[in-house]
Amino acid sequence: MGKMPNWADAVLVPVISLLLAAILSALVILAIGEDPLAALQLMVKGALGSSYGWGYTLYYTTNFIFTGLAVAVAFHARLFNIGGEGQAMLGGLGVALACLYIPWPHWALALVGATATAALLGAAWTLLPAYLQARRGSHIVITTIMFNFIASALLNYLLVNVMRPKGSMDPATAKFAEATHLPTLHDMLAPLGIAFSKSAPANISLVIAVLACGAVWVLIWRTRLGYEIRAFGHSEPAAHYAGINATRITVATMLISGGLAGMMAINTTMGEAERLVLNSVEGAGFIGIAVALMGRSHPAGVLLAALLFGFLYQGGAELALWTNIPRELIVVIQALVILFTGALDNMVRMPLERLFTPRKPSIKKG
Amino acid sequence: MTPAIELQGISKAFGPVHANKDIALRVLPGTIHGIIGENGAGKSTLMSILYGFYRADAGEIRIHGTPVTLSDSQAAIAAGIGMVFQHFKLVENFTVLENVILGAEDGRLLRPSLAKARKELRALAEDYGLNVDPDACIEDLGVGFQQRVEILKALYRKADILILDEPTGVLTPAEADQLFRILRRLRDEGKTIILITHKLREIMEITDTVSVMRRGQMTATLPTASTNPEDLAERMVGRKVLLRIEKAPAQPGAxxxxxxxxxxxxxxxxxxxxxxxxxxxxxxxxxxxxxxxxxxxxxxxxxxxxxxxxxxxxxxxxxxxxxxxxxxxxxxxxxxxxxxxxxxxxxxLIMQFSAWENSVFGYHHDSGWQRYGMMQNAAIRQAAAAQMHRFDVRPPNPALEARHFSGGNQQKLVVAREIERxxxxxxxxxxxxxxxxxxxxxxxxxxxxxxxxxxxxxxxxxxxxxxxxxxxxxxxxxxxxxxxxxxxxxxxxxxxxxxxxxxxxxxxx
Structure with a gap:
């Protein structure tokens, strides 16, 4: 393995990947006869140019922090949790159950309760895949992605047949009670004299997300469980030698991962929609994979990557709204960013590593 | 006499690491030449250059007096060089015969090649005492016989220079004796043999001349008869070494x-x-x-x-x-x-963990290293630094990842952790x-x-x-x-x- 300075690994690789994605996106925009510079300006203005834009950017960011952390925690145990989508859906169910059936006296209590139920159900959704991986060797990528479909079908059934209020045509639950409505950034910043857009959905969940980043950092680098998770992720035989129980670590890691993915629902379901709707996750579970990859599975990196993807989401929406660039192309641009920062990571990393370190013999020395 | 192998000024650098520095070597035909050195001294790099895996940055290789360029192993084989690796490269469920012709088939049809190989194997067996049943499956053969197949493979390809990399690592002493008997016979029939090993005893037993490598350089080449194990060890390490530990009689208890x-x-x-x-x-x-x-x-x-x-x-x-x-x-x-x-x-070890993280690996539940599930990293770091000092781990840097230590120092990390408990x-x-x-x-x-x-x-x-x-x-x-x-x-x-x-x-x- 080459040895690259940490700063190059953490900063240079993602920045170069991002530039490559941007260049390619610019070419695509040029090819359909639009002006890439104008498009970039529009994206920046739409996502960051107003408190309304920021409000949406931060709202998406909050989602991506949760799902990004979920994937990152699992990565540390070398588990690929691709089921953030399904776990977040179940999280939504947890939020709905807490908000609909418990008469909360105050939003703060409701937030704590709903966070707990969201995490609980999200975590529960990983239990079977984790157990099957640990004891039966069923690959977690396959099982978690299949559980996405099961989650989707389950939510479909519940929202259409069970939780839909009588007489409603909409596959969604009833609106949550007033006492469970979370303060938005507008509400929170007003006492500080900062005027923030009233109609943007960013809410107090953002604070929970940032706290979760801190908690994950402590978990991974300061706790015994995190030590065991990392040891297990780096080398299973060594973990076995040290007496680290593979089943316990696999299940514990996946529960934490699923819990984090589930917590995303406090932002979407409780903070924004204030009821549970069909497809409330909107692909954030999958974006989490790119966020974790780009963030090097480090909470700080996840935070930054989530912000970038929040920007791309909101900027992309603005682009679709104000230009002739079709909605599909926005997805192409987002996909390019995911491709370069996530999947093609090694394309940038390996030449860089070679640049920083001289070649080493590939044949074992005897 | 023209040397079978002559190396002049061979250098090979991997970035700042000079694996081989200005190496000169002359091996006369019909001799067994030992190359001895510690891990990382550059033995394997040198042999890889000779077998065409690496290309030297500088220097000249002459085989029987003719300068050659060994760009790949095919070129090395063509020059008459055969290599027996430490880990055999045999197809387990093929017969001896099939393994011997693998990669050296004469045409698209196997039958003529197999017939020809069978005849040649019989001749080789007679010439060198290399008896192996040509129809036996590799997986049914003992390790010693598998090694013979590797030697046969090289000889079938007309090798007259044979390089053996740590050949006795997997053999019993009796099998090693048999191998040495075969090697002597090969030498007496005019083959040239290079034996890479870290076992001083083998050098003394079988080689005619020996070269010592240290830190990428050839520090000495001498007739084996004029040296002894202590002298060789000192040349390898660069200081006097105690080869046999002095021990007091055991005082066994319960x-x-x-x-x-x-x-x-x-x-x-x-x-x-x-x-x-x-x-x-x-x-x-x-x-x-x-x-x-x-x-x-x-x-x-x-x-x-x-x-x-x-x-x-x-x-x-x-x-x-x-x-x-x-x-x-x-x-x-x-x-x-x-x-x-x-x-x-x-x-x-967890190779990606720092030395201090590894210093409690397996003992991370101990009350001194964690409290209420939180790792006491400062205490661990401090204890690890002291431990590395006591065990003379180099470099004494607890923050360095385990994979960046040399093999000996990695082992010291493990031994220190287990012994100090x-x-x-x-x-x-x-x-x-x-x-x-x-x-x-x-x-x-x-x-x-x-x-x-x-x-x-x-x-x-x-x-x-x-x-x-x-x-x-x-x-x-x-x-x-x-x-x-x-x-x-x-x-x-x-x-x-x-x-x-x-x-x-x-x-x-």
Whole structure:
């Protein structure tokens, strides 16, 4: 393995990947006869140019922090949790159950309760895949992605047949009670004299997300469980030698991962929609994979990557709204960013590593 | 006489690391030339250059006086160079004949090639005493015979210069003797042989001339007759080395480990341990000798809690659970059983963890290293720094990742961690595999000091020299069984060698 300075690994690789994605996106925009510079300006203005834009950017960011952390925690145990989508859906169910059936006296209590139920159900959704991986060797990528479909079908059934209020045509639950409505950034910043857009959905969940980043950092680098998770992720035989129980670590890691993915629902379901709707996750579970990859599975990196993807989401929406660039192309641009920062990571990393370190013999020395 | 191989000014750098620096070497035809040096001294790089794996940055290679460019192994073969690797490159479920012609077929149809090879193999067998059944499947052959197939492969390709990389690592002493007999015969028939090894004894026994490599340079080339092991060791390391550890007689105390009828079957139902019984007392070292793969690894895995098995095990007279999955390595450590695993890179260390994180690996539940589930990183870091100082780990930097230490220093990290716990029983597997001579000396001294403090030690090693120099008693394993047990001062390599080959000498257990 080459040895690259940490700063190059953490900063240079993602920045170069991002530039490559941007260049390619610019070419695509040029090819359909639009002006890439104008498009970039529009994206920046739409996502960051107003408190309304920021409000949406931060709202998406909050989602991506949760799902990004979920994937990152699992990565540390070398588990690929691709089921953030399904776990977040179940999280939504947890939020709905807490908000609909418990008469909360105050939003703060409701937030704590709903966070707990969201995490609980999200975590529960990983239990079977984790157990099957640990004891039966069923690959977690396959099982978690299949559980996405099961989650989707389950939510479909519940929202259409069970939780839909009588007489409603909409596959969604009833609106949550007033006492469970979370303060938005507008509400929170007003006492500080900062005027923030009233109609943007960013809410107090953002604070929970940032706290979760801190908690994950402590978990991974300061706790015994995190030590065991990392040891297990780096080398299973060594973990076995040290007496680290593979089943316990696999299940514990996946529960934490699923819990984090589930917590995303406090932002979407409780903070924004204030009821549970069909497809409330909107692909954030999958974006989490790119966020974790780009963030090097480090909470700080996840935070930054989530912000970038929040920007791309909101900027992309603005682009679709104000230009002739079709909605599909926005997805192409987002996909390019995911491709370069996530999947093609090694394309940038390996030449860089070679640049920083001289070649080493590939044949074992005897 | 024109040398068979002549190297002039060979240099090869991997970035800032000069693996080979201005190497000159002359090997006369019809001789056996040894190349000896520590790990990382550049032996393998040099041989890789000679076999066309690497291209030298500078220098000239002459084969029988003709300058050659060895751009790949095909070119090396064409120049008459054959290589026998440490890890054989044979197709397990092919016959000897099929393996020999593999890559050297004469045409699209196999039959003529096979017929031709059969005739040539017969001739080679007659010329050099290399008898192998051409129709035997590789997987049915012993390691010694597999090695012969590798030599035959080289000879079939008309090699007249043969390079052998650590050829005796996997052989019993008897098999090694046979190999040496073959090598002598090859030499007498005019072949030139280069033998790479780290075993001084082999150099002395079989080579005509020897070159010593140190830090990428050829520090000496001398006739073997004019040197001795101590001299060679000093040239390898650059300082005087104690080759044989001085040990006081053991003062064995009460029985610490008692194993009765230990049996283990692997996943495919093959018996790996067949009713193994042994005991180790406080303050003594029981050495387990044997060729790799005869159940020693499994014995360590079972005793250290990494693998459940059937049978009875007592520690200090208390029976311990070895059969249920609950009997894991953690509970075994809690009982006072330390374990230096055979493979430090795969098991003993997390290569991506820093040295200080590794210093508590397996003991991270201890109250000193964690409280309420939070790791006490500052305390661990401090203790690790002190420990690395005591064990002379270089560089003494606890923040450095384990993978950036040399093999010897990695092993010191593992040994330090396990020894400084002062276990009741220490299980050690291959304590000095791939470790340079200077570090071997140090690790042996530490093991001996632990014995003298009253720890019971079970030592597994495939290096017979190591077993003989450290152990108080020696048990030999073959095919999952203990073939016999001897007091270390009442046996010799010859007797142990017979036991290692599965032959019970008269009067043996």
């Amino acid at each position: 029985t610490v480990l008692d194993v009765q009828n230990l049996c283990l079957q692997d996943a495919t139902g093959v018996a790996r341990l067949k009713s193994v019984s042994l005991s180790v007392r406080a303050g003594e070292i029981l050495g387990i000798a044997g060729v790799a793969g005869n159940g020693q690894s499994e014995l360590l895995q079972v005793l250290s809690g990494m693998r459940p098995a059937q049978g009875q095990v007592w520690l200090n007279g208390q029976p311990i659970d070895i059969a249920t999955p609950r009997a894991d390595a953690r509970t075994r450590r809690a009982l006072g059983i330390g374990h230096v695993p055979e493979d430090r890179q795969r098991e003993g 002062h276990p009741q029983l220490l299980l050690i597997g291959q304590p000095t595999r791939g470790v340079d001579i200077g570090a071997i000396e140090f690790i042996h001294q530490q093991i001996m000091a632990l014995r003298d403090q009253g720890t019971a030690i079970l030592l597994v090693s495939v290096e017979l020299d190591e077993i003989l120099s450290l152990s108080d008693r020696i048990a030999v394993m073959f095919d999952g069984q203990i073939m016999g047990e001897r007091a270390a001062d009442a046996t010799d390599e010859r007797e142990l060698g017979l036991l290692m080959a599965g032959m019970a000498p008269a009067g043996g257990a």
